[in-house]
Amino acid sequence: MKLYDYFRSSAAYRVRIAIELKSLDVERIPVHLARGEHRLPEYLAKNPQGLAPALELDDGTIIIQSLAIIDYLDALAPRPLLTPKDPLLAAKARGVALAIACDIHPLNNRRVLDYLREKLGQDESGVDAWIHHWALKGGLEAVERLIEPGPFCFGAQPTIADVCLVPQLFAARRFATPLDALPKLLAVEAHCLAQPAFAAAEPSRQADAE
Ligand SMILES: N[C@@H](CCC(=O)N[C@@H](CS)C(=O)NCC(=O)O)C(=O)O
Structure with missing residues:
Protein backbone atom coordinates (compact mmCIF):
# COMPACT_ATOMS: atom_id res chain seq x y z
CA MET A 1 0.00 0.00 0.00
CA LYS A 2 1.05 3.62 -0.58
CA LEU A 3 -0.04 6.67 1.40
CA TYR A 4 -0.15 10.00 -0.42
CA ASP A 5 0.99 12.11 2.46
CA TYR A 6 2.25 15.56 3.46
CA PHE A 7 4.13 15.96 6.71
CA ARG A 8 2.09 18.98 7.84
CA SER A 9 -1.33 17.68 6.75
CA SER A 10 -3.34 16.96 9.88
CA ALA A 11 -5.68 14.63 7.96
CA ALA A 12 -2.68 12.62 6.70
CA TYR A 13 -1.21 12.70 10.24
CA ARG A 14 -4.36 10.87 11.45
CA VAL A 15 -3.71 8.06 8.98
CA ARG A 16 -0.01 7.92 9.87
CA ILE A 17 -0.93 7.40 13.53
CA ALA A 18 -3.29 4.54 12.59
CA ILE A 19 -0.59 2.96 10.40
CA GLU A 20 1.97 3.17 13.21
CA LEU A 21 -0.45 1.85 15.87
CA LYS A 22 -1.18 -1.13 13.65
CA SER A 23 2.48 -1.59 12.59
CA LEU A 24 1.53 -1.69 8.91
CA ASP A 25 4.06 -1.53 6.10
CA VAL A 26 2.89 1.39 3.96
CA GLU A 27 5.06 3.36 1.52
CA ARG A 28 4.77 7.16 1.93
CA ILE A 29 4.55 9.32 -1.19
CA PRO A 30 4.87 13.02 -0.32
CA VAL A 31 2.46 15.42 -2.04
CA HIS A 32 3.80 18.93 -1.44
CA LEU A 33 0.65 20.94 -0.67
CA ALA A 34 2.46 24.27 -0.29
CA ARG A 35 3.82 23.85 -3.85
CA GLY A 36 0.38 22.86 -5.15
CA GLU A 37 1.30 19.28 -6.07
CA HIS A 38 -2.21 18.20 -4.97
CA ARG A 39 -3.66 20.18 -7.88
CA LEU A 40 -1.50 18.55 -10.57
CA PRO A 41 -3.34 16.30 -13.06
CA GLU A 42 -1.34 13.23 -11.94
CA TYR A 43 -2.62 13.60 -8.38
CA LEU A 44 -6.15 14.62 -9.38
CA ALA A 45 -6.30 11.41 -11.42
CA LYS A 46 -5.83 9.54 -8.16
CA ASN A 47 -7.88 11.78 -5.85
CA PRO A 48 -10.29 14.03 -7.76
CA GLN A 49 -10.87 16.01 -4.54
CA GLY A 50 -7.23 17.14 -4.68
CA LEU A 51 -6.70 16.64 -0.96
CA ALA A 52 -4.21 14.66 1.12
CA PRO A 53 -4.28 11.90 2.23
CA ALA A 54 -5.17 9.11 -0.20
CA LEU A 55 -4.35 5.44 0.20
CA GLU A 56 -3.44 3.37 -2.85
CA LEU A 57 -3.88 -0.38 -2.53
CA ASP A 58 -1.51 -2.82 -4.24
CA ASP A 59 -4.01 -3.31 -7.11
CA GLY A 60 -4.15 0.46 -7.73
CA THR A 61 -7.50 1.06 -5.98
CA ILE A 62 -7.58 4.46 -4.26
CA ILE A 63 -9.32 5.17 -0.97
CA ILE A 64 -9.85 8.84 -0.07
CA GLN A 65 -10.85 10.59 3.19
CA SER A 66 -8.80 9.93 6.31
CA LEU A 67 -11.65 8.44 8.35
CA ALA A 68 -12.64 6.07 5.53
CA ILE A 69 -8.99 5.04 5.20
CA ILE A 70 -8.75 4.42 8.96
CA ASP A 71 -11.98 2.37 8.89
CA TYR A 72 -10.47 0.30 6.08
CA LEU A 73 -7.26 -0.22 8.08
CA ASP A 74 -9.34 -1.15 11.15
CA ALA A 75 -11.03 -3.90 9.12
CA LEU A 76 -7.72 -5.04 7.62
CA ALA A 77 -5.68 -4.99 10.84
CA PRO A 78 -8.00 -4.88 13.86
CA ARG A 79 -5.26 -4.59 16.50
CA PRO A 80 -5.77 -2.09 17.98
CA LEU A 81 -9.34 -1.43 16.89
CA LEU A 82 -9.68 2.34 16.61
CA THR A 83 -13.47 2.26 16.51
CA PRO A 84 -14.09 0.08 19.57
CA LYS A 85 -16.50 -2.89 19.53
CA ASP A 86 -18.57 -1.50 22.41
N1 LIG B 1 -11.88 15.38 5.09
C1 LIG B 1 -10.61 15.13 4.45
C2 LIG B 1 -9.76 16.36 4.57
C3 LIG B 1 -8.54 16.29 3.69
C4 LIG B 1 -7.86 17.65 3.64
O1 LIG B 1 -8.53 18.69 3.68
N2 LIG B 1 -6.53 17.65 3.54
C5 LIG B 1 -5.82 18.90 3.51
C6 LIG B 1 -4.53 18.79 4.28
S1 LIG B 1 -4.85 18.57 6.00
C7 LIG B 1 -5.51 19.28 2.08
O2 LIG B 1 -5.20 18.44 1.28
N3 LIG B 1 -5.60 20.58 1.79
C8 LIG B 1 -5.29 21.09 0.50
C9 LIG B 1 -6.07 22.34 0.21
O3 LIG B 1 -6.87 22.77 1.03
O4 LIG B 1 -5.84 22.88 -0.87
C10 LIG B 1 -9.93 13.94 5.12
O5 LIG B 1 -10.22 13.68 6.28
O6 LIG B 1 -9.12 13.25 4.47
Whole structure:
Protein backbone atom coordinates (compact mmCIF):
# COMPACT_ATOMS: atom_id res chain seq x y z
CA MET A 1 0.00 0.00 0.00
CA LYS A 2 1.05 3.62 -0.58
CA LEU A 3 -0.04 6.67 1.40
CA TYR A 4 -0.15 10.00 -0.42
CA ASP A 5 0.99 12.11 2.46
CA TYR A 6 2.25 15.56 3.46
CA PHE A 7 4.13 15.96 6.71
CA ARG A 8 2.09 18.98 7.84
CA SER A 9 -1.33 17.68 6.75
CA SER A 10 -3.34 16.96 9.88
CA ALA A 11 -5.68 14.63 7.96
CA ALA A 12 -2.68 12.62 6.70
CA TYR A 13 -1.21 12.70 10.24
CA ARG A 14 -4.36 10.87 11.45
CA VAL A 15 -3.71 8.06 8.98
CA ARG A 16 -0.01 7.92 9.87
CA ILE A 17 -0.93 7.40 13.53
CA ALA A 18 -3.29 4.54 12.59
CA ILE A 19 -0.59 2.96 10.40
CA GLU A 20 1.97 3.17 13.21
CA LEU A 21 -0.45 1.85 15.87
CA LYS A 22 -1.18 -1.13 13.65
CA SER A 23 2.48 -1.59 12.59
CA LEU A 24 1.53 -1.69 8.91
CA ASP A 25 4.06 -1.53 6.10
CA VAL A 26 2.89 1.39 3.96
CA GLU A 27 5.06 3.36 1.52
CA ARG A 28 4.77 7.16 1.93
CA ILE A 29 4.55 9.32 -1.19
CA PRO A 30 4.87 13.02 -0.32
CA VAL A 31 2.46 15.42 -2.04
CA HIS A 32 3.80 18.93 -1.44
CA LEU A 33 0.65 20.94 -0.67
CA ALA A 34 2.46 24.27 -0.29
CA ARG A 35 3.82 23.85 -3.85
CA GLY A 36 0.38 22.86 -5.15
CA GLU A 37 1.30 19.28 -6.07
CA HIS A 38 -2.21 18.20 -4.97
CA ARG A 39 -3.66 20.18 -7.88
CA LEU A 40 -1.50 18.55 -10.57
CA PRO A 41 -3.34 16.30 -13.06
CA GLU A 42 -1.34 13.23 -11.94
CA TYR A 43 -2.62 13.60 -8.38
CA LEU A 44 -6.15 14.62 -9.38
CA ALA A 45 -6.30 11.41 -11.42
CA LYS A 46 -5.83 9.54 -8.16
CA ASN A 47 -7.88 11.78 -5.85
CA PRO A 48 -10.29 14.03 -7.76
CA GLN A 49 -10.87 16.01 -4.54
CA GLY A 50 -7.23 17.14 -4.68
CA LEU A 51 -6.70 16.64 -0.96
CA ALA A 52 -4.21 14.66 1.12
CA PRO A 53 -4.28 11.90 2.23
CA ALA A 54 -5.17 9.11 -0.20
CA LEU A 55 -4.35 5.44 0.20
CA GLU A 56 -3.44 3.37 -2.85
CA LEU A 57 -3.88 -0.38 -2.53
CA ASP A 58 -1.51 -2.82 -4.24
CA ASP A 59 -4.01 -3.31 -7.11
CA GLY A 60 -4.15 0.46 -7.73
CA THR A 61 -7.50 1.06 -5.98
CA ILE A 62 -7.58 4.46 -4.26
CA ILE A 63 -9.32 5.17 -0.97
CA ILE A 64 -9.85 8.84 -0.07
CA GLN A 65 -10.85 10.59 3.19
CA SER A 66 -8.80 9.93 6.31
CA LEU A 67 -11.65 8.44 8.35
CA ALA A 68 -12.64 6.07 5.53
CA ILE A 69 -8.99 5.04 5.20
CA ILE A 70 -8.75 4.42 8.96
CA ASP A 71 -11.98 2.37 8.89
CA TYR A 72 -10.47 0.30 6.08
CA LEU A 73 -7.26 -0.22 8.08
CA ASP A 74 -9.34 -1.15 11.15
CA ALA A 75 -11.03 -3.90 9.12
CA LEU A 76 -7.72 -5.04 7.62
CA ALA A 77 -5.68 -4.99 10.84
CA PRO A 78 -8.00 -4.88 13.86
CA ARG A 79 -5.26 -4.59 16.50
CA PRO A 80 -5.77 -2.09 17.98
CA LEU A 81 -9.34 -1.43 16.89
CA LEU A 82 -9.68 2.34 16.61
CA THR A 83 -13.47 2.26 16.51
CA PRO A 84 -14.09 0.08 19.57
CA LYS A 85 -16.50 -2.89 19.53
CA ASP A 86 -18.57 -1.50 22.41
CA PRO A 87 -21.38 0.46 20.68
CA LEU A 88 -21.54 3.29 23.22
CA LEU A 89 -17.77 3.75 23.35
CA ALA A 90 -17.65 3.60 19.56
CA ALA A 91 -20.33 6.28 19.26
CA LYS A 92 -18.61 8.57 21.76
CA ALA A 93 -15.20 8.19 20.10
CA ARG A 94 -16.65 8.67 16.63
CA GLY A 95 -18.64 11.71 17.81
CA VAL A 96 -15.42 13.44 18.87
CA ALA A 97 -13.59 12.30 15.72
CA LEU A 98 -16.37 13.73 13.55
CA ALA A 99 -16.53 16.98 15.56
CA ILE A 100 -12.85 17.44 14.71
CA ALA A 101 -12.79 16.08 11.15
CA CYS A 102 -16.09 17.57 9.93
CA ASP A 103 -16.65 20.69 12.03
CA ILE A 104 -13.23 22.02 13.07
CA HIS A 105 -10.63 20.94 10.50
CA PRO A 106 -12.39 22.05 7.27
CA LEU A 107 -12.70 25.67 8.42
CA ASN A 108 -8.94 25.95 8.87
CA ASN A 109 -7.98 24.16 5.69
CA ARG A 110 -5.47 25.62 3.22
CA ARG A 111 -7.99 26.25 0.43
CA VAL A 112 -10.39 28.02 2.83
CA LEU A 113 -7.61 30.24 4.21
CA ASP A 114 -6.37 31.00 0.67
CA TYR A 115 -9.92 32.02 -0.27
CA LEU A 116 -10.12 34.37 2.72
CA ARG A 117 -6.82 35.99 1.68
CA GLU A 118 -7.16 36.03 -2.08
CA LYS A 119 -10.90 36.46 -2.73
CA LEU A 120 -12.14 38.15 0.43
CA GLY A 121 -9.08 40.38 0.92
CA GLN A 122 -8.37 39.36 4.52
CA ASP A 123 -4.93 40.19 5.92
CA GLU A 124 -3.07 37.78 8.23
CA SER A 125 -4.71 39.21 11.37
CA GLY A 126 -8.16 38.61 9.85
CA VAL A 127 -7.16 35.07 8.87
CA ASP A 128 -5.77 34.40 12.38
CA ALA A 129 -8.98 35.68 13.97
CA TRP A 130 -10.98 33.28 11.75
CA ILE A 131 -8.71 30.34 12.58
CA HIS A 132 -8.75 30.92 16.35
CA HIS A 133 -12.51 31.50 16.46
CA TRP A 134 -13.49 28.35 14.56
CA ALA A 135 -10.86 26.16 16.22
CA LEU A 136 -12.09 27.03 19.70
CA LYS A 137 -15.75 28.12 19.71
CA GLY A 138 -17.99 25.09 19.52
CA GLY A 139 -14.81 23.29 18.43
CA LEU A 140 -11.96 22.28 20.75
CA GLU A 141 -13.74 23.92 23.70
CA ALA A 142 -16.64 21.51 23.14
CA VAL A 143 -14.29 18.55 22.68
CA GLU A 144 -12.69 19.47 26.04
CA ARG A 145 -16.08 18.91 27.67
CA LEU A 146 -16.87 15.74 25.74
CA ILE A 147 -13.85 13.55 26.37
CA GLU A 148 -13.58 11.19 29.35
CA PRO A 149 -9.80 10.81 29.76
CA GLY A 150 -8.51 7.62 31.11
CA PRO A 151 -5.72 8.55 30.00
CA PHE A 152 -6.69 8.47 26.27
CA CYS A 153 -9.82 10.41 25.21
CA PHE A 154 -12.10 7.52 26.16
CA GLY A 155 -10.35 5.09 28.47
CA ALA A 156 -7.16 3.12 28.51
CA GLN A 157 -6.87 2.40 24.78
CA PRO A 158 -6.40 4.83 21.88
CA THR A 159 -9.41 5.32 19.63
CA ILE A 160 -10.29 7.28 16.52
CA ALA A 161 -10.88 10.27 18.86
CA ASP A 162 -7.20 10.37 19.90
CA VAL A 163 -6.12 9.79 16.31
CA CYS A 164 -8.02 12.96 15.30
CA LEU A 165 -7.28 15.04 18.41
CA VAL A 166 -3.46 14.95 18.34
CA PRO A 167 -3.14 16.26 14.74
CA GLN A 168 -5.78 18.94 15.38
CA LEU A 169 -3.81 20.26 18.36
CA PHE A 170 -0.68 20.25 16.17
CA ALA A 171 -2.60 22.35 13.61
CA ALA A 172 -3.90 24.67 16.33
CA ARG A 173 -0.35 25.34 17.54
CA ARG A 174 0.87 25.99 14.00
CA PHE A 175 -1.58 28.87 13.91
CA ALA A 176 -0.74 30.02 17.48
CA THR A 177 -4.22 29.19 18.77
CA PRO A 178 -4.37 29.74 22.56
CA LEU A 179 -4.84 26.33 24.18
CA ASP A 180 -4.50 27.20 27.90
CA ALA A 181 -8.22 26.67 28.59
CA LEU A 182 -8.06 23.06 27.37
CA PRO A 183 -6.21 21.16 30.15
CA LYS A 184 -7.91 17.81 29.52
CA LEU A 185 -7.05 17.88 25.83
CA LEU A 186 -3.43 18.84 26.59
CA ALA A 187 -3.11 15.98 29.10
CA VAL A 188 -4.47 13.46 26.59
CA GLU A 189 -2.14 14.85 23.92
CA ALA A 190 0.89 14.50 26.24
CA HIS A 191 -0.08 10.91 27.01
CA CYS A 192 -0.52 10.08 23.32
CA LEU A 193 2.76 11.66 22.25
CA ALA A 194 4.58 9.60 24.87
CA GLN A 195 3.53 6.48 22.92
CA PRO A 196 6.03 5.43 20.21
CA ALA A 197 3.33 5.05 17.52
CA PHE A 198 1.99 8.59 17.97
CA ALA A 199 5.53 9.98 18.20
CA ALA A 200 6.61 8.23 14.99
CA ALA A 201 3.73 9.88 13.12
CA GLU A 202 4.64 13.42 14.22
CA PRO A 203 5.20 15.86 11.34
CA SER A 204 8.78 16.67 12.37
CA ARG A 205 9.70 12.96 12.14
CA GLN A 206 8.58 12.55 8.50
CA ALA A 207 11.04 12.24 5.61
CA ASP A 208 9.49 15.26 3.83
CA ALA A 209 9.57 17.48 6.96
CA GLU A 210 10.97 20.98 6.36
N1 LIG B 1 -11.88 15.38 5.09
C1 LIG B 1 -10.61 15.13 4.45
C2 LIG B 1 -9.76 16.36 4.57
C3 LIG B 1 -8.54 16.29 3.69
C4 LIG B 1 -7.86 17.65 3.64
O1 LIG B 1 -8.53 18.69 3.68
N2 LIG B 1 -6.53 17.65 3.54
C5 LIG B 1 -5.82 18.90 3.51
C6 LIG B 1 -4.53 18.79 4.28
S1 LIG B 1 -4.85 18.57 6.00
C7 LIG B 1 -5.51 19.28 2.08
O2 LIG B 1 -5.20 18.44 1.28
N3 LIG B 1 -5.60 20.58 1.79
C8 LIG B 1 -5.29 21.09 0.50
C9 LIG B 1 -6.07 22.34 0.21
O3 LIG B 1 -6.87 22.77 1.03
O4 LIG B 1 -5.84 22.88 -0.87
C10 LIG B 1 -9.93 13.94 5.12
O5 LIG B 1 -10.22 13.68 6.28
O6 LIG B 1 -9.12 13.25 4.47
